[in-house]
Amino acid sequence: MDFTFLSKYSQFFINGTKVTIIISLCTLILGFLLGIIICLGKISRNKIISMIATSYIEFLRGTPLLVQLYIIYFGLPTMGIKFPDLGLIPSEYVASVVALSINSSAYIAEILRS
Numbered sequence: 001m002d003f004t005f006l007s008k009y010s011q012f013f014i015n016g017t018k019v020t021i022i023i024s025l026c027t028l029i030l031g032f033l034l035g036i037i038i039c040l041g042k043i044s045r046n047k048i049i050s051m052i053a054t055s056y057i058e059f060l061r062g063t064p065l066l067v068q069l070y071i072i073y074f075g076l077p078t079m080g081i082k083f084p085d086l087g088l089i090p091s092e093y094v095a096s097v098v099a100l101s102i103n104s105s106a107y108i109a110e111i112l113r114s
Contacts (some may be wrong), residue, residue: 023097024032035108042113053109060106065099072099 006013041053060068073095076082083091083098 025101031104034105038109
């Protein structure tokens with residue numbers, strides 16, 4: 001096995017690892033906060049709020065993550081909703097954090113509810 005390519009592309013691997021860790025931490029924090037809100041809505045005694053939270057959870061857990069990513073990244077800009085470019089953070093990263101946070105919030109809400 002020839003691993004000489006690792007030294008040539010090591011900087012790309014390091015940068016990719018940094019981006020992955022940043023996106024993961026942002027997603028975890030935002031998903032957890034949104035998951036708490038959705039969980040409180042689901043266990044609410046108000047039937048309307050509980051039904052909305054249940055629909056949110058069931059819809060997001062029932063659709064594949066890749067479909068959600070496509071809808072948020074490609075679908076929302078066609079409807080006029082654009083993600084901001086935050087200087088050091090490109091809009092692609094913002095869209096991915098939003099999509100992953102929304103998806104993980106449904107799972108976290110169910111974990112907290114149980």
